Amino acid sequence: MNLANRDSNVIWHPYTHRSNDELNPTDLPIPIVKGEGVYLFDENGNKYIDAISSWWVNIHGHAHPYIAAKVSEQLKTLEHVIFAGFTHQPAVELAERLLHILPSNQSKVFYSDNGSTAVEVSLKMAIQYWSNKGFKKEKIIAFDNAYHGDTFGAMSVSARSGFTKPFSSLLFEVIHIPVPINGNEDESFTKLRAEILNHQNEIAAFIFEPLVLGAGGMLMYEATALDQLISICKKNEILTIADEVMTGFGRTGKLFASDHLQQQPDIICLSKGLTGGTMPMGITTCTATIFNAFTSEDRSKTMYHGHSYTANPLACTAALASLDLLLKEECQQNIQRISTYMQTLANQLQSFPSFTNIRCTGTIIAVDVVTNEETSYFNSFRDRLYHFFLSKGILLRPLGNTVYIMPPYCISNNDLYYISTALETIPTIG
Numbered sequence: 512m513n514l515a516n517r518d519s520n521v522i523w524h525p526y527t528h529r530s531n532d533e534l535n536p537t538d539l540p541i542p543i544v545k546g547e548g549v550y551l552f553d554e555n556g557n558k559y560i561d562a563i564s565s566w567w568v569n570i571h572g573h574a575h576p577y578i579a580a581k582v583s584e585q586l587k588t589l590e591h592v593i594f595a596g597f598t599h600q601p602a603v604e605l606a607e608r609l610l611h612i613l614p615s616n617q618s619k620v621f622y623s624d625n626g627s628t629a630v631e632v633s634l635k636m637a638i639q640y641w642s643n644k645g646f647k648k649e650k651i652i653a654f655d656n657a658y659h660g661d662t663f664g665a666m667s668v669s670a671r672s673g674f675t676k677p678f679s680s681l682l683f684e685v686i687h688i689p690v691p692i693n694g695n696e697d698e699s700f701t702k703l704r705a706e707i708l709n710h711q712n713e714i715a716a717f718i719f720e721p722l723v724l725g726a727g728g729m730l731m732y733e734a735t736a737l738d739q740l741i742s743i744c745k746k747n748e749i750l751t752i753a754d755e756v757m758t759g760f761g762r763t764g765k766l767f768a769s770d771h772l773q774q775q776p777d778i779i780c781l782s783k784g785l786t787g788g789t790m791p792m793g794i795t796t797c798t799a800t801i802f803n804a805f806t807s808e809d810r811s812k813t814m815y816h817g818h819s820y821t822a823n824p825l826a827c828t829a830a831l832a833s834l835d836l837l838l839k840e841e842c843q844q845n846i847q848r849i850s851t852y853m854q855t856l857a858n859q860l861q862s863f864p865s866f867t868n869i870r871c872t873g874t875i876i877a878v879d880v881v882t883n884e885e886t887s888y889f890n891s892f893r894d895r896l897y898h899f900f901l902s903k904g905i906l907l908r909p910l911g912n913t914v915y916i917m918p919p920y921c922i923s924n925n926d927l928y929y930i931s932t933a934l935e936t937i938p939t940i941g
């Protein structure tokens with residue numbers, strides 16, 4: 512039996528629909544035997560451009576020799592140690608280096624192990640901050656189309672959708688406001704102000720994906736609008752949480768999406784690109800004011816949260832190596848090169864009647880494909896798009912009828928051109 516069939520006998524894959532029917536060969540997972548740069552190679556020698564950076568995590572290309580060397584060195588010295596009561600060089604160095612490049616108000620780093628847990632920690636920090644200070648402020652504001660992860664807190668602050676439906680009665684109530692997409696800003700500001708009035712002194716925090724809402728459909732909005740929302744929150748003693756799990760580490764053209772803002776968020780969530788896509792890791796950072804609310808003689812004010820693999824030394828080492836690469840002139844130039852390419856492509860695609868809502872922020876471009884078919888994530892049109900790109904040797908995972916490109920920064924202009932040419936032939940797939 513081949514690997515794909517052995518897999519389907521024993522493995523339950525994420526976000527993968529399985530029908531009662533016999534599995535179609537095209538529904539079987541593709542066994543990947545090797546990654547190199549932007550390419551993934553399957554067991555039959557087929558090559559795929561990883562145009563979505565393997566769920567947005569990979570920023571320097573696969574099996575990067577520099578990261579591999581650093582991680583394997585670390586593996587021989589210390590693979591892991593409990594992080595309560597103990598510490599180690601990679602964790603301290605990573606925290607120091609991150610605080611150096613994050614918005615200047617960030618002062619402490621809390622480690623966890625993926626994007627959802629980074630979000631969970633941020634929510635607990637915000638709610639317990641108020642509780643420690645003697646306030647009962649427990650409500651959270653989030654965007655209508657938000658996606659913050661799959662654990663229960665993260666699902667609660669995400670949009671209600673087909674993904675969260677079976678759990679809807681179990682999710683805590685959240686105040687949703689519209690995303691301030693171009694032209695829609697006032698609606699968003701007005702709703703925020705109205706909700707603050709309705710829930711005076713009850714709102715703990717506003718959580719948002721800065722500039723780009725990822726899984727909610729690659730919706731993009733301006734930094735000036737977010738600045739306005741944050742400043743309304745600040746005036747009303749509401750903490751602000753920037754979920755930079757997707758936008759962090761160069762995706763928006765700057766190191767962090769928060770770097771486009773005048774305002775500074777109180778809490779920042781990081782993951783995905785943090786380790787260059789090598790190891791799972793989550794980080795939640797916060798201001799000194801927040802941290803100080805957890806320091807007390809009273810032990811009940813402690814942040815009682817932690818995961819077995821908190822600050823795993825291998826993951827910290829991968830993150831340090833990834834940071835070395837990210838801060839190099841070459842990588843920064845690549846980010847600018849890709850951003851320019853995407854902007855030019857966005858302008859070019861405007862003349863295609865088959866695309867609408869063409870948008871671009873930094874290294875990310877997204878378009879909606881015009882179709883008469885149903886366009887949710889669950890439809891067959893989306894599956895056809897996915898298979899169309901795979902047949903061209905390109906890994907893209909459309910969100911419904913939204914096709915987006917979010918490549919590793921080492922992608923060449925030739926490969927970008929190849930992907931955009933494939934994109935332009937979409938209308939012919941019907």
Ligand code: PMP
Nearest residue numbers: 625626627658659660725756757
């Ligand atoms: N926040 C955002 C903005 C995300 O895009 C994601 C994942 N796509 C998450 C949180 C959750 O991250 P993870 O899948 O690592 O739990």
